[in-house]
Amino acid sequence: MKHMFFYDESEHSRKLTKETVNADNFASHFVVGIIGFSQKDEFSIEHGYKILESMRASNELKSKTFKFSQFQNGFVSFNKANKKLLSAYLDFLISFNLFNYISIVNKLEYVVLQLFKDYKNSVFGDMDVLRYVVSKLLNVYKPKLVIDALYRNDGTFIGELKDFAIQQVKKNQGIVHKDAENRAFNELTIFLSDYNEKYTVDWNYMTPFIGFQKYKDEMNITDYVLYIDKEGEGSTINSARCIGLVNVFEVESSESTGVRIADMFTGIISKLIKAIDNDLDYKTPEDSVNYTILSIGWFNLDEETFFLYKKLGKVIFEQHQAHFKSFAGNYSDTFIYFIAFLGYIHEMKTYGEYVNIEIIEHQKRVNNLALGNLQRHSDRMTMKIPIKKLEEDDKDYYLNQKGAKTYRDYKRHDMLKIPPSSKKGAGIVYDVLNVGSFGVMEQPCITILENGKPVLYLLPMELLDWTIFCVGLAMRGTDLFPNKVMFHNLKGRYYADVL
Numbered sequence: 001m002k003h004m005f006f007y008d009e010s011e012h013s014r015k016l017t018k019e020t021v022n023a024d025n026f027a028s029h030f031v032v033g034i035i036g037f038s039q040k041d042e043f044s045i046e047h048g049y050k051i052l053e054s055m056r057a058s059n060e061l062k063s064k065t066f067k068f069s070q071f072q073n074g075f076v077s078f079n080k081a082n083k084k085l086l087s088a089y090l091d092f093l094i095s096f097n098l099f100n101y102i103s104i105v106n107k108l109e110y111v112v113l114q115l116f117k118d119y120k121n122s123v124f125g126d127m128d129v130l131r132y133v134v135s136k137l138l139n140v141y142k143p144k145l146v147i148d149a150l151y152r153n154d155g156t157f158i159g160e161l162k163d164f165a166i167q168q169v170k171k172n173q174g175i176v177h178k179d180a181e182n183r184a185f186n187e188l189t190i191f192l193s194d195y196n197e198k199y200t201v202d203w204n205y206m207t208p209f210i211g212f213q214k215y216k217d218e219m220n221i222t223d224y225v226l227y228i229d230k231e232g233e234g235s236t237i238n239s240a241r242c243i244g245l246v247n248v249f250e251v252e253s254s255e256s257t258g259v260r261i262a263d264m265f266t267g268i269i270s271k272l273i274k275a276i277d278n279d280l281d282y283k284t285p286e287d288s289v290n291y292t293i294l295s296i297g298w299f300n301l302d303e304e305t306f307f308l309y310k311k312l313g314k315v316i317f318e319q320h321q322a323h324f325k326s327f328a329g330n331y332s333d334t335f336i337y338f339i340a341f342l343g344y345i346h347e348m349k350t351y352g353e354y355v356n357i358e359i360i361e362h363q364k365r366v367n368n369l370a371l372g373n374l375q376r377h378s379d380r381m382t383m384k385i386p387i388k389k390l391e392e393d394d395k396d397y398y399l400n401q402k403g404a405k406t407y408r409d410y411k412r413h414d415m416l417k418i419p420p421s422s423k424k425g426a427g428i429v430y431d432v433l434n435v436g437s438f439g440v441m442e443q444p445c446i447t448i449l450e451n452g453k454p455v456l457y458l459l460p461m462e463l464l465d466w467t468i469f470c471v472g473l474a475m476r477g478t479d480l481f482p483n484k485v486m487f488h489n490l491k492g493r494y495y496a497d498v499l
Contacts, residue, residue, distance in 0.1 A: 310345065
């Protein structure tokens, strides 16, 4: 049975410039929506949508029908007429049980992926997490000097990013819930100290199609045609063909009911995500030390608005369920929050159940749900190295990736014993498990195997450059450890040789 799919995209400014990032209407995410149905239903679906479009004086129902300003508090801020129109559109999607697929890509994350594309995960550094953190810091803090350097493309970006990471660690000192962020900034600083490659951003359009290919395969759809809203350069259709999609064609939206349906769907999703992104965004740099939470206005639902979310939830969560029904990058915090918000309302059986709970309690529950989902997303990114879970009262230490007891106050650790050597080649040999540093390259450290157990020691500052070099190699996929290392102390100068 042949299926017909229709592609449309929202927030078209994919090629980033300094001007688009700083623009008031800048959307952080590029969103793609694809709508599909069986070819045998084509006539009835087109007929049904044209009836829906007749509700508009223009006889065309597209995403521009709903202005972004109306999404300030989600569907709550819709006027009566637009709520009625949205309800009719969602009823249409449900009644014909249309396939729907969403892809969301953070634009600044794409830049970061290009920057770190040749670096791999290792026991010394999880590059997936590092890419995520850098993407997040650019999106959340929007550091002006870093953004400016990014678009000047004059070789100063790495230095500005490193300086920003160092300054942010200093600002975060003493803030408990910023500990993990500071550890990531530390990894970033070490990585950047070893970065000497020239990078260029080369935006392509393949990501949404990679996800759609997976979705289509998961649904066991082999006989299909994909129509793409026509654009000038043909880059989109070429990307679809590059990843192996066949029977792909461009079509004007005015001539394709399916593309207009997809345009409406994509516009609704992207504007909700953009509104949540704006609501959660830090208004000032000082706000970055606090948690953000979705505004109370989003939860002030009357019965009509409640059922609008219920209908959208049915479309997203129930129609043609599949793992790859949505496809997002690592930095997908806003999309995760959107799914948490929509899923929370979707699980409510009745409006009466909703109103029997205080609005502020809804706000807290959605935030906790989103935080839980974000934590699980983070866990999936993180390398799965067995690490003993600390008890809640273990405040002064944690276990590093090799299981060595690591004091938060690194000064409590002993210095690695490297006795004076009479000549090179006559040093002391240790079984080294890994190397790293405390703070922002503040103090190099080493984990060795001692009496069958991992033990962490400090290294002399003279070995900081060697430590950075080893970590840099590991991030490129060349792990030097575990290995035997000979350390020398020749007239007060320290050396290390991996054997």
